[in-house]
Amino acid sequence: MSSGDAGDPAHRRVERLLRWRPHHGADPSVAAAGRAWVRQALRELLTHPPGAEFEGDVELMLSELLTNAVRHGGGVDEVLLRLAGTSLRIVVRDSEPGLPAPADRVHTGEDHGWGMWLIQAFATRWGVQRHVADGKSVWLELPVG
16 A cells, blocks of 8 residues: 555544434424534534534534525425534535525625525535435535634
8 A cells, every 4th residue: 555545544534424314304493403413413523622613603504504494495304414534514405406595695684594695604615416306405514623
């Protein structure tokens, strides 16, 4: 094996995955349940306690994805947290194929519709994966802090 080989322990990316399937994914209370779940999940995933700011950012991002899934996606089917190296990926799957879009905050005075705008602002990357059978997964990545 060469020193740059993926089998070399010094070059392996640490990857951990946690999954949550809420019992009542279409209920608006899923956002609060998701925030409670993610606080515990971060302690299981990370090798060190999460900082308050990082934990708050993760809770906010997950809450926005969950709320969007309830409002526009028919409810939450599944949530995944994946730690890979220094990046945390949050994935929320729902059953509707419609794509999310950030609202134009300049032209609206609404007090809702900030979710995807916040995700664009906080996440290092985000995207949508459509599923052949049904629905989509909306994901985002945050640097682990």
